[in-house]
Amino acid sequence: MSDKNKPQTIAQKILAYHCGRDHVSEGEIVNAVVDIVLGNDITLPIAIEEFDKIGTGRVFDKEKVVVVPDHFAPNKDIKSAQQCKFIREFARKQEIKNYFEVGKMGIEHVLLPELGLVLPGNLVVGADSHTCTYGALGAASTGVGSTDVAVAMATSRLWFMVPKTIKFIYSGSLKKWITGKDLILYTIGLIGVDGALYKSMEFSGPAVNKLSMDSRFTMSNMAIEAGGKFGIFEVDGITEEFLKPRSDGNYKIFRSDQGAEYEKIYNINCSDIELQVAAPHLPSNARNASDLSNVTIDQVVIGCCTNGRIEDLRIAAEILNGRKVDGNIRTIIIPATQNIYLEALKKGYIEIFINSGCAVSTPTCGPCLGGHMGVLAEGERAVSTTNRNFVGRMGHPKSEVYLSGPSVAAASAVAGRIATPEEVM
Template identity: 50%
Template structure:
């Protein structure tokens, strides 16, 4: 019987030969991501229920990221609870401040993500890791607690939707524009409970960084997971990043696997996109919206805070000045160091940007770039809900790093392509 890659991974995790959409399975968990907002509660629950055990201290990866470095006393308390627990349980892969980074950039970079595995995390953007041909999904604190203690979790096998990325991206158009277009087409609940499988020639040419931007936003269409098959680009990234355990299993969708729907996107025709408030599905081509005045530009997050993103932004800002406050947040210490070594910091400094330590920061309205009432921010992040980056009366416009950089220079939504001739 034919299966999709998602079905194959879930079947293997439950010790079954075959699963179908709708089946409820008990999956064995290969990796658990823990951060500072949802994990302290899970720890407290486990202690309160006297099931305070860890199924495998080598399969849990811990990093504070949302409010790190601690933004106030209460978040410092969260960090302390996380730190005490990680040390008490001798968590092998613990990344305290100095090594800490935005979780979904940090885990692949540090070699914790392998194809064929089942990965969960107390964060909705855990779907990012599906770029590595793994099943990966976000959960809440109680599921996190249960998985930490037992190493298992039940899942309903999702039906799969196929997204075929045809053609070739033009200059100035990036994977962020592709995913904003896909979400604009199907809506923020267009893939509710579904697996979003991405294939096609345009995808084949994307780096792992670019692919992660796509799977990262699967949740913004309501997806249970986003997933991309294994190829030479995946292999090369893994060869460079895997450390301890280098073996993994590669699953591919069968040619006659069943999909609930197939959506084709012609990437050749795509323009830079901007998602208007207050839903990620509010995508418009830049030619329809250039000129709208902004107050802030934000370049960072688990969606677009990787080195490739910073290079793209710096290439546009080089030799130019920003017209509005612009905040650049490298997602991990490694990215931070690399950006510094490559001279990108000089570019950002000279352009008039402020550089932050790795943090989720203002993406979720935590700190380091909060908006006042009436303000508008063009942002490389993933959500533009009401109040997402500050005042409930502020507005967030989602875009690629190139669009955010070009818009920073002009102080209004701008077409990045004119800076790329």
């Protein structure tokens, strides 16, 4: 069989389409046209400086560059305010349509899908490693650096190496409380933090076919924590249902061919998967939450581009309803977008959170990366629904982060130590 007729993966097909070809080969470097270029208040300042050096003057398409000040916004200090001002002025000068000021701003990887800015079949790059989140929509989407974003903003094009693909087939039925977070922590625990280095991860199988979009976003979001380039789900009825109010249906759906080549295929039986917690200091240190019940904590964070969606808040509210946060614990809940905040308000979740003793914040990435809104002191320990637990991630280099899904985080807030919902309900 000639290379041209070889069956292809979804990653190959999307990259091929974006360079006007029928076929691309794994390992090949292609120069592809991107659909969306994303930057935030941390990464865009460098990108703007580099963009100015290229000298095109204008971005390639003012509707396709998205600017979200979400990391150190609302401005946490004077220097952050300067950075936010710098990107705001750039957005105004370039007449960027999709600039989201504080008040409309949400955490970028939750906001873009919510607004229908990313669609199936899109090729998306963002100067943020969790840009892989949009793979949940059947898009090829990946994090890049500031210089990449500068070049993409100027020319619409970027170089990509066509990745090999690892397929994950999830079967069985999920136990109570298990969400996408447990599946992805379990998966990273299985393959390691470089288990999918440079690779496209394809998530499939009967168990994930039933998963909500919110849980799928969580899984795609953490593909990068295994080193992955993409973390892709195929479009199905659940995806289309999510997209119906957000798009005019004008998008192209790509599917992996029968017989497409996979570097590896993992079969994962979800029936055996318990609630997961990744212990410090790697996301791959996944354990059963029930094995860590002697770990006392100081803080709980529920939010972030990984788990700040309505499903996460609903689960947290179900556990916190009528219960109090332990007296020694600070619990910070951050709805990821203003719409999610409003929905949580209407559904009574915010009232539950405040009555149980939680702080509820406007959207920001703040605590996840030790920026603001929940920085840890020396020796402190947090359970967090965020995505990384590297040394110093949430603050002092001698602090610790345990990663979990929303149910373990909420239960731990009540128990004052790592706990499962059954222990507090």
